[in-house]
Amino acid sequence: MSATDITPTPRRIPDRLDKPFRSAILSWEALLVAVAVTIFIVNSFASPYFLDVWSLSDLTFNFTEKGLIALAMALLIISGEIDLSVAAIIALASTLMGMAAQVGVDTPGVLLIGVGTGLVCGAFNGLLVTGLGLPSIVVTIGTMSLFRGTAFIILGDQAYKGYPASFAFFGQGYVWWVFSFELALFAIAAVVYWFVLHRTSFGRRIFAIGNNAVAAQFSGVRVGRIKFILFCLTGLMSGIAAVLITSRLGSTRPSIAQGYELEVITMVVLGGVSILGGAGSILGVVLAALIMGLVTFGLGLLNVPGIVMSIFIGLLLIMVIALPILWDRFGRRRRLA
Amino acid sequence: MDTKAHTTQTPMRDHPATPRLTLAGVTKTFPGVRALHNVGLSLYPGQVTALIGENGAGKSTLVKILTGIYRPDAGTITVDGRQVSLASAHDAFEQGITAIHQETVLFDDLSVAENIFLGHAPRTRFGTIDWRAMRSRAAEVLKGMGAAHIDPDARLKDLGIANKHLVAVARAMSIDAQIVIMDEPTAALSAKEIEDLFELIDLLKREGKAILFISHKFDEIYRIAERYTVFRDGEMVGEGLLADASQNEIVKMMVGRAVDHIFPERQPQIGAPMLSVSDLSHPTEFDGISFELRKGEILGFYGLVGAGRSELMHAVFGITRTSRGTMTLDGAPVAPRSAAEAIEAGVVYVPEERGKQGVVIGMPIFKNVSLPSLKRTSKSGVLQLKEEFGLARKYTERLDLRASSLSQDVGTLSGGNQQKVVIAKWLATDPKVIILDEPTKGIDIGSKAAVHAFMAELVEQGLSVIMVSSELPEILGMSDRVVVMREGRIAAVYDNKGLDAVTLVQTAAGIAA
Numbered sequence: 001m002s003a004t005d006i007t008p009t010p011r012r013i014p015d016r017l018d019k020p021f022r023s024a025i026l027s028w029e030a031l032l033v034a035v036a037v038t039i040f041i042v043n044s045f046a047s048p049y050f051l052d053v054w055s056l057s058d059l060t061f062n063f064t065e066k067g068l069i070a071l072a073m074a075l076l077i078i079s080g081e082i083d084l085s086v087a088a089i090i091a092l093a094s095t096l097m098g099m100a101a102q103v104g105v106d107t108p109g110v111l112l113i114g115v116g117t118g119l120v121c122g123a124f125n126g127l128l129v130t131g132l133g134l135p136s137i138v139v140t141i142g143t144m145s146l147f148r149g150t151a152f153i154i155l156g157d158q159a160y161k162g163y164p165a166s167f168a169f170f171g172q173g174y175v176w177w178v179f180s181f182e183l184a185l186f187a188i189a190a191v192v193y194w195f196v197l198h199r200t201s202f203g204r205r206i207f208a209i210g211n212n213a214v215a216a217q218f219s220g221v222r223v224g225r226i227k228f229i230l231f232c233l234t235g236l237m238s239g240i241a242a243v244l245i246t247s248r249l250g251s252t253r254p255s256i257a258q259g260y261e262l263e264v265i266t267m268v269v270l271g272g273v274s275i276l277g278g279a280g281s282i283l284g285v286v287l288a289a290l291i292m293g294l295v296t297f298g299l300g301l302l303n304v305p306g307i308v309m310s311i312f313i314g315l316l317l318i319m320v321i322a323l324p325i326l327w328d329r330f331g332r333r334r335r336l337a
Numbered sequence: 338m339d340t341k342a343h344t345t346q347t348p349m350r351d352h353p354a355t356p357r358l359t360l361a362g363v364t365k366t367f368p369g370v371r372a373l374h375n376v377g378l379s380l381y382p383g384q385v386t387a388l389i390g391e392n393g394a395g396k397s398t399l400v401k402i403l404t405g406i407y408r409p410d411a412g413t414i415t416v417d418g419r420q421v422s423l424a425s426a427h428d429a430f431e432q433g434i435t436a437i438h439q440e441t442v443l444f445d446d447l448s449v450a451e452n453i454f455l456g457h458a459p460r461t462r463f464g465t466i467d468w469r470a471m472r473s474r475a476a477e478v479l480k481g482m483g484a485a486h487i488d489p490d491a492r493l494k495d496l497g498i499a500n501k502h503l504v505a506v507a508r509a510m511s512i513d514a515q516i517v518i519m520d521e522p523t524a525a526l527s528a529k530e531i532e533d534l535f536e537l538i539d540l541l542k543r544e545g546k547a548i549l550f551i552s553h554k555f556d557e558i559y560r561i562a563e564r565y566t567v568f569r570d571g572e573m574v575g576e577g578l579l580a581d582a583s584q585n586e587i588v589k590m591m592v593g594r595a596v597d598h599i600f601p602e603r604q605p606q607i608g609a610p611m612l613s614v615s616d617l618s619h620p621t622e623f624d625g626i627s628f629e630l631r632k633g634e635i636l637g638f639y640g641l642v643g644a645g646r647s648e649l650m651h652a653v654f655g656i657t658r659t660s661r662g663t664m665t666l667d668g669a670p671v672a673p674r675s676a677a678e679a680i681e682a683g684v685v686y687v688p689e690e691r692g693k694q695g696v697v698i699g700m701p702i703f704k705n706v707s708l709p710s711l712k713r714t715s716k717s718g719v720l721q722l723k724e725e726f727g728l729a730r731k732y733t734e735r736l737d738l739r740a741s742s743l744s745q746d747v748g749t750l751s752g753g754n755q756q757k758v759v760i761a762k763w764l765a766t767d768p769k770v771i772i773l774d775e776p777t778k779g780i781d782i783g784s785k786a787a788v789h790a791f792m793a794e795l796v797e798q799g800l801s802v803i804m805v806s807s808e809l810p811e812i813l814g815m816s817d818r819v820v821v822m823r824e825g826r827i828a829a830v831y832d833n834k835g836l837d838a839v840t841l842v843q844t845a846a847g848i849a850a
Contacts, residue, residue, distance in 0.1 A: 013733060015703070015726045016744035200718045201711035208708055211699035218656065218686065218694045219762065220677040220709040278699050
């Protein structure tokens with residue numbers, strides 16, 4: 001053996017090897033674009049009313065509220081946690097806003113109460129998970145009942161109406177032509193979340209925690225603090241969604257936003273976020289939100305009843321969780337063969 | 338070194354009939370790594386073949402191919418003269434191949450009898466499991482191999498590791514496996530248990546089983562095996578009868594170079610105290626720990642497993658809370674409450690559990706390296722990939738990392754290269770004190786030497802190193818002073834001049850000299 005085997009020769013390691021174009025074509029996001037286009041085309045054939053700008057504008061209301069929560073939920077799931085209480089937070093925030101409006105609080109105050117309630121609820125979840133070290137799935141199943149239960153106690157089978165007139169803008173207003181305030185807010189939030197997750201050190205740490213929280217902690221990542229912030233963000237987005245829904249409906253019942261948590265999680269997982277944490281992209285989540293909106297709107301145009309839609313959401317959730325796992329298994333088998 | 342000459346010299350005498358199992362031209366590649374290249378192996382009935390090689394030589398891959406977990410890219414596997422394909426664990430089982438691993442892959446919550454007969458339990462007429470027959474046959478098998486002391490009804494988790502091995506062997510006997518693979522079976526056994534296992538292997542030999550025995554310990558190999566096969570870097574570099582090969586010859590084949598001078602020569606330049614620890618205590622793990630680490634010094638921490646060394650280092654690194662005691666770093670008091678604070682102060686820790694605590698598997702190399710340095714590589718929180726690649730390149734190339742690109746998932750690297758990523762990550766933070774916990778555990782000799790050379794280089798540059806190690810040659814070869822811990826306390830501190838292994842072992846075990 002020659003000496004070259006012993007004394008290592010320093011060599012240059014390239015930054016990357018993959019071909020960006022090839023990997024972009026084969027990505028999950030590309031698949032989602034194809035699915036979205038297909039559903040769009042199917043919808044336009046299925047109903048003569050679909051290809052109308054106002055019709056399409058209405059369509060966006062099907063995903064903007066859930067989509068806003070899904071953005072924060074994506075970060076939370078990437079970090080390896082989950083929040084099942086988001087819909088219950090909406091119920092509680094909406095109820096408290098209704099109470100405030102009832103006693104004559106004006107729009108800014110109502111807005112603040114809605115958003116603030118969301119933030120506080122999120123912080124409560126975060127404290128239980130990071131402070132006491134409890135599993136988030138258990139904590140948020142508990143707070144789901146707690147938050148909505150509180151709304152039921154306050155409201156009973158009543159409904160709050162009589163919001164200030166200017167409050168209607170958030171859920172019903174348009175910023176320009178067919179573009180609603182909700183859509184504009186979703187677009188801005190998507191860009192902000194994309195930037196935070198993919199372009200900041202905060203986002204990098206979220207991925208690190210989701211892949212291996214212990215090694216991240218040993219590398220100086222403040223795991224508890226970051227997870228707490230993510231729970232707060234998810235609560236905050238739920239509070240914002242509560243404002244939008246309440247404003248759009250103009251009334252509050254304790255059953256408001258029932259079942260939204262599943263649709264939000266379906267969006268996140270359909271968007272390619274690993275349910276096990278550590279992987280995902282905001283682009284995927286935005287595309288998934290769009291697909292969910294297209295599908296539910298299309299089914300609505302065809303007069304499919306709501307209960308069938310929820311069956312559809314359930315099937316979709318199972319499928320999108322199973323698909324990546326099966327895909328991976330198939331890929332591995334091919335590699336081993 | 339000439340290995341070819343050696344293989345051709347292999348004498349043909351004592352060849353018992355034909356091999357029971359033959360591998361020829363087997364190749365297996367993973368993304369970025371060639372695990373096996375054109376290797377061969379023959380196992381003969383009634384004989385033990387020792388598979389020898391450094392970590393990363395391809396032994397585990399070969400075992401996985403033989404047990405149907407991996408499929409080779411090329412090559413043939415022949416059992417009793419018939420070419421077979423081992424596409425699944427079940428195929429391997431059908432071909433009479435069974436493996437006993439270092440950590441047995443049996444089922445802790447099942448009984449001994451269930452473990453022995455899992456998958457081929459005796460049935461009643463109605464197709465249900467015949468529990469009575471299973472129990473009595475299990476007892477029979479165990480008795481036949483001199484292990485009557487094991488109760489067939491006992492839960493496996495209540496057995497010691499040696500008895501678990503016996504159950505694994507009993508399983509092999511019960512399925513009438515003709516080919517038995519033993520992957521470091523003695524790693525966790527006491528001397529007495531090893532001898533019992535060897536008697537059992539002798540029994541298997543007499544029954545004509547072909548045995549593949551993987552071990553790092555030469556005394557065991559010479560005690561039990563007739564033949565050897567040596568792998569190096571995924572290639573077969575020699576095989577033959579052990580009677581014809583000296584230990585030195587085999588070691589040379591393994592490493593492809595002489596093994597002396599593994600430890601770097603150095604002239605320690607020891608300066609002022611860098612880290613002073615005083616009366617550091619933990620409610621359960623360690624108590625009243627005081628020591629001093631000086632600039633440019635390598636301080637070895639020796640002790641038995643469970644002496645509290647890793648726990649102490651976790652406390653110094655801010656991961657574990659202490660109940661009492663103080664620390665001073667470079668003259669200023671420090672009390673890190675998290676790893677983040679320790680890193681900021683200049684103390685970093687290379688953990689023993691590399692896969693769990695060291696690297697973030699699933700993330701590329703460069704992101705692993707930059708993780709603790711993100712504050713410096715980003716601009717007001719915004720990532721600067723160019724800076725990150727630059728940082729990662731600077732330190733990984735300095736450590737001679739072997740990787741196809743910096744965007745490669747760190748999980749696809751070998752243990753030694755993963756360790757280099759961990760060390761690169763810490764060097765990039767510009768630390769004052771670097772704590773290495775079993776730095777060369779589970780990495781190949783080449784990487785070991787690189788880590789050692791690098792440690793020497795670090796202290797030369799004025800860093801201070803704490804090295805926790807259970808390997809005596811490493812402790813004696815690298816340390817300036819050695820702290821010996823026993824049951825959570827410091828038993829002794831030695832100057833490493835004329836220090837011998839016997840003293841260390843006696844101090845660590847609490848045996849009077």
